[in-house]
Amino acid sequence: MYSFEIVRPKSVADAVSALGEEEAQALGGGQTLIPSLKQRLAAPAVLVSLASIDEIKGVSSSGGAVTIGGGTPHGTVARDVAASYPALAALAGNIGDPAVRSRGTVGGSLANNDPAACYPAAALASGATIVTSNREIAADDFFEGLFTTALEDGEIITAVKFRIPEKAAYIKFEQPASRFALVGVFVAKFADGVRVAVTGASEDGVFRWTEAEAALSGDFSAAALDGLAVGADGLMTDLHGSAAYRAHLIGVLTKRAVTQAG
Amino acid sequence: MTKVTMTVNGKTVSKEVRGNMLMTEFLRDELHLTGTHVGCDTSQCGACNIHVNGANVKGCTIFAAECDGAEIATIEGQANADGSLNVIQQAFQDHHGLQCGFCTPGMVMSAAALLKETPKPTEAEIRHYLEGNICRCTGYHNIVKAIMAASGQDVSSIAAE
Structure with a gap:
């Protein structure tokens, strides 16, 4: 690692001010950033740890939505939303491994927007609202491509508001070494329609499969997806799977998610 | 350099650390607690797992500065008080x-x-x-x-x- 200093602000305001310094970088749970620093893929002068900011931690639910502080670790989400939003709890409880879930945070995951991360699929399928240090961003406007989001420099995710669907499920085809999604599909059925978000597959990161949404909004059953397929164009090819294989998985996993959601 | 103070296996320790010092380095090189092993140093293997305020975390993927004020438990603190295996x-x-x-x-x-x-x-x-x-x-x-x-x-x- 290159050398840097760490500061640990106790409030969002202090963190935003620390991030205004030259070459400052936010540190969430560090489960992606620290390995990246070891590979010298980043060279911040100052890391601004968000882990001491109590105001961005915790889970609360009201009025058909669950609000999760941006600094809440996956393990806490898995436990604390199990009753209010079980599909989201299950997703959080299968990220990485228990030690990763002790540190990694929902805000960090969304801000990083790894194309194979789980949380972006939950946020997009739930029509979530990403609350930051200075505004609210709809999930539909938040994800802008590979490791790219609508966040501006120094902007911190303070909370994520997930609308709670009537039915939902997330199915991930795990890359067995990393536990990231080779492909993951989140299906959420709301009174006003169904949303389907796919992670792990596209070169542009998480996306909505709108044809499946239209079909499922009319008939929420796996059979409604018969004959529908995502094209391989624009999907990722790597040593774990070709674009065509990923395209096939999207169809299979969406059906499984619908069946599991019931 | 930052000064950190934490409790490691019940004992309070205070040291000056570099910003980029990992907990594995802090425990092994500064405190000479070499029971926490570094298997991969890439967050995969879990040989360095320790408890930070009761949470199971990878010692190679957390900075010592992040543990300022924390209660740390390592393998060295796991035996019973009389030294017998837990x-x-x-x-x-x-x-x-x-x-x-x-x-x-x-x-x-x-x-x-x-x-x-x-x-x-x-x-x-x-x-x-x-x-x-x-x-x-x-x-x-x-x-x-x-x-x-x-x-x-x-x-x-x-x-x-």
Whole structure:
């Protein structure tokens, strides 16, 4: 690692001010950033740890939505939303491994927007609202491509508001070494329609499969997806799977998610 | 450099640390607690697992500066007060839960965290919990058996393989 200093602000305001310094970088749970620093893929002068900011931690639910502080670790989400939003709890409880879930945070995951991360699929399928240090961003406007989001420099995710669907499920085809999604599909059925978000597959990161949404909004059953397929164009090819294989998985996993959601 | 103060296995320690000093480096190089092993240093293997304020974390993927004010538990603090092996460690010995032993500190720390959360885990729960602990000797079967035994469950039906 290159050398840097760490500061640990106790409030969002202090963190935003620390991030205004030259070459400052936010540190969430560090489960992606620290390995990246070891590979010298980043060279911040100052890391601004968000882990001491109590105001961005915790889970609360009201009025058909669950609000999760941006600094809440996956393990806490898995436990604390199990009753209010079980599909989201299950997703959080299968990220990485228990030690990763002790540190990694929902805000960090969304801000990083790894194309194979789980949380972006939950946020997009739930029509979530990403609350930051200075505004609210709809999930539909938040994800802008590979490791790219609508966040501006120094902007911190303070909370994520997930609308709670009537039915939902997330199915991930795990890359067995990393536990990231080779492909993951989140299906959420709301009174006003169904949303389907796919992670792990596209070169542009998480996306909505709108044809499946239209079909499922009319008939929420796996059979409604018969004959529908995502094209391989624009999907990722790597040593774990070709674009065509990923395209096939999207169809299979969406059906499984619908069946599991019931 | 930043000054950090934390409690490690019940003892308060205070040191000046570099911003980029990992907990594995702090424990091993500064405190000479070399029981926390560095297997991969890439967040995969879990040999460096420690407890930070009771949470099971990878020592190689957290900075010492982030642990300022925290309660740290490492493998060195796991034995009983009289120096005898604790129930998990004893079960690992009784059920041959280790071969070369390199992964064992992390396995024991993960097992302790699991049993605190889930006192009587099923075999499936144990295997799911150990996803982030790699045993290069592939001795998982007896590790799982040892953890079952440590939780007070009957393991006679689990055949030795």
